[in-house]
Amino acid sequence: MSTVNILIADDHPIFLKGLKEVVEAGNHLQVIYQATNGQDAIAGVTTKSVDVVILDIDMPVKNGLQAAVEILQLKPEMPVILLTMHKAKDAFLKALDIGVMGYVLKENAVVDIMYAIEAVLRGHSYISPEMTSFLLAQKRSRQPAMDNIATLLTSSEIKILKMVGEYKSTKEIADELYISEKTVSNHRMNITKKLQLTGKNSLLRFAIEWKQ
CATH class of the missing domain: 1.10.10.10 (Winged helix-like DNA-binding domain superfamily/Winged helix DNA-binding domain)
Structure with missing residues (x-):
């Protein structure tokens, strides 16, 4: 199996270092670019041969959602995984709308990020189980006009x-x-x-x- 090139972006140096160590513990996974803001992540995608992008939502200059929009405009098939500390439905739905394939809670990132990478490389979506439980509890009770x-x-x-x-x-x-x-x-x-x-x-x- 060929090496999978990963770009990671987070504005917290300690978390960024830990994320790199977790990712590179996986077989054939290599972090080839580290960014500390969304704009830098976009630059990394345009200058490096990247297979998977992992972005923290809360970053300066451009946040993870803003960076994801631009990255997916440049490379629509790029698998993008978002990391977040917050269980927020609006941000999750926005991520779906722009084409993000993975959505991982940072509290579970050590375990979930490897499952997320594996899933998006196969063309599948991945959502942290704890996020899934939260969204199911918040699911809208109204019936949209879809009777047919x-x-x-x-x-x-x-x-x-x-x-x-x-x-x-x-x-x-x-x-x-x-x-x-x-x-x-x-x-x-x-x-x-x-x-x-x-x-x-x-x-x-x-x-x-x-x-x-």
Whole structure:
């Protein structure tokens, strides 16, 4: 397996050093650029051969969300992981909207960051389990005007849409329904087409807002 080049950005030197040590403990992972603000992170992406970007949300000059917007405009397929100390739904939904693939709470970063890197390299999203629990507790109770969903989707697709809205991964859905990950991926693709959704995280965002 070839080396995976990682860019990390955080304005706290001690955390940045610890994050580098954690990341480089993984096989074939190498931190090739360290930034202390969002603008510096953008510069790193444009000058280095980076495979994964890890950004703290709270940084000076440009914060992690602002940096992620510009990075994904430059390189739309770049896997971006955001780190945060705060369980905030608005910031999470904003991250989804701009195409961020990983969302990790800093309190769990030592464990979660490796799972996040592994997931985004496979093209999957990753959310810290504690963040998932918080979001489920905060899930909106209102019913959006989407009454025709049942006429657009099959019963299997509706079941999978609900599970996506519970922040379950493709593998978790496959294991729970005793089907292959490929079958789940095909269902997800069909749902996305039927609902005319576009964008990297459009299905997850829709599933979060939709309540059956």
